Amino acid sequence: MLGVGQKFPxxxxxxxxxxxxxxxxxxxxxxxxxxxWKVYFFWPKDFTFVCPTEIAAFGKMNKDFSDRDAxxxxxxxxxxxxxxxxxxxxxxxxxxxxxxxxxxxxELCAALGILDPQEGVAQRATFVVDPHNLIRFVAVNDLSVGxxxxxxxxxxxxxxxxxxxxxxxxxxxDVLKPVV
Amino acid sequence: xxxxxxxxxxxEYAKDLKLNLGNVMDQSELTPxxxxxxxxxxxxxxxxRQLYRAVVAxxxxxxxxxALFGARAAAAVMGMNNIFYRFRHFSSNQNxxxxxxxxxxxxxxxxxxxxxxxxxxxxAVSAVNGCQVCVDSHEQAVREKGLSEETVMAAIRIAxxxxxxxxxxxxxxxxxxxx
Numbered sequence: 001m002l003g004v005g006q007k008f009p010x011x012x013x014x015x016x017x018x019x020x021x022x023x024x025x026x027x028x029x030x031x032x033x034x035x036x037w038k039v040y041f042f043w044p045k046d047f048t049f050v051c052p053t054e055i056a057a058f059g060k061m062n063k064d065f066s067d068r069d070a071x072x073x074x075x076x077x078x079x080x081x082x083x084x085x086x087x088x089x090x091x092x093x094x095x096x097x098x099x100x101x102x103x104x105x106x107e108l109c110a111a112l113g114i115l116d117p118q119e120g121v122a123q124r125a126t127f128v129v130d131p132h133n134l135i136r137f138v139a140v141n142d143l144s145v146g147x148x149x150x151x152x153x154x155x156x157x158x159x160x161x162x163x164x165x166x167x168x169x170x171x172x173x174d175v176l177k178p179v180v
Numbered sequence: 181x182x183x184x185x186x187x188x189x190x191x192e193y194a195k196d197l198k199l200n201l202g203n204v205m206d207q208s209e210l211t212p213x214x215x216x217x218x219x220x221x222x223x224x225x226x227x228x229r230q231l232y233r234a235v236v237a238x239x240x241x242x243x244x245x246x247a248l249f250g251a252r253a254a255a256a257v258m259g260m261n262n263i264f265y266r267f268r269h270f271s272s273n274q275n276x277x278x279x280x281x282x283x284x285x286x287x288x289x290x291x292x293x294x295x296x297x298x299x300x301x302x303x304a305v306s307a308v309n310g311c312q313v314c315v316d317s318h319e320q321a322v323r324e325k326g327l328s329e330e331t332v333m334a335a336i337r338i339a340x341x342x343x344x345x346x347x348x349x350x351x352x353x354x355x356x357x358x359x
Contacts, residue, residue, distance in 0.1 A: 069290070163281050164288040166317040167265035
């Protein structure tokens with residue numbers, strides 16, 4: 001499994017972004033959302049029990065994430081049509097404000113190293129990725145244990161409290177050069 | 181109150197400040213963006229609403245929206261950093277330097293305007309707020325980004341004049357007078 005400090009793999013896949021006819025699907029790559037942090041979270045299968053509560057919880061907190069310049073992206077190995085059907089049928093998912101990635105070829109999940117060896121689907125993995133596409137946080141839960149999006153937000157906040165100000169300079173040291 | 185009304189209303193006892201304001205906003209060592217961004221940032225830091233609003237209104241014609249945003253962001257974030265880092269400098273207990281700040285300061289990265297000008301505004305605000313270590317480090321950063329000592333001095337003249345005016349503007353108005 002990829003870890004902190006490694007580059008998030010390049011990808012290009014369909015995503016379910018809306019229930020509005022004509023705007024339901026869009027191709028998304030790792031280059032979309034430049035200058036933004038990304039919170040990728042994967043789940044094993046659509047239409048199962050643990051997943052909707054988590055996904056809806058991320059949805060409710062979407063504004064907290066976007067306030068922190070972070071784009072939330074959910075995903076599983078289901079197709080974009082399965083995502084669409086699920087969102088249409090589940091009341092908690094109808095208004096979901098972020099895309100659901102459809103990693104049907106399993107390429108991204110394989111590159112991330114999060115395919116469950118038994119089930120062949122994505123494990124419940126969360127990646128926080130910075131604007132340079134570096135992985136800054138990884139967490140994986142066993143298939144039946146849900147995530148706490150509040151905790152992910154806490155981590156994102158902590159990652160964004162880099163002391164970027166030259167005031168942190170100590171006499172005799174080189175002047176701090178913040179990563180711009 | 182417009183900027184020119186404000187200038188006209190500066191009382192006789194502060195005439196030096198009134199005349200200095202005209203001069204410092206016109207210094208050849210500063211670009212208009214540097215000068216007016218410094219005035220915006222310092223008037224926000226100096227906490228006089230009337231002065232700040234008049235300066236912002238006047239700066240509107242000379243600053244892009246992004247530069248205006250950056251100047252205000254500099255004052256906002258430095259208002260916090262000037263206190264935090266000054267504390268670390270005040271205290272002889274070196275251990276505070278090793279405890280993480282845990283304060284967001286993302287605007288230093290995301291302000292979206294000229295980096296050298298942004299540092300200049302941070303320096304000017306640090307001078308207004310009185311943080312020595314901040315002044316020292318931002319002065320180094322500004323010159324590393326290519327600005328001259330003359331430019332720095334010119335910005336500090338604005339900081340000093342604006343700070344002084346912040347104490348004076350509106351101070352003598354009769355109770356109940358509107359801004």
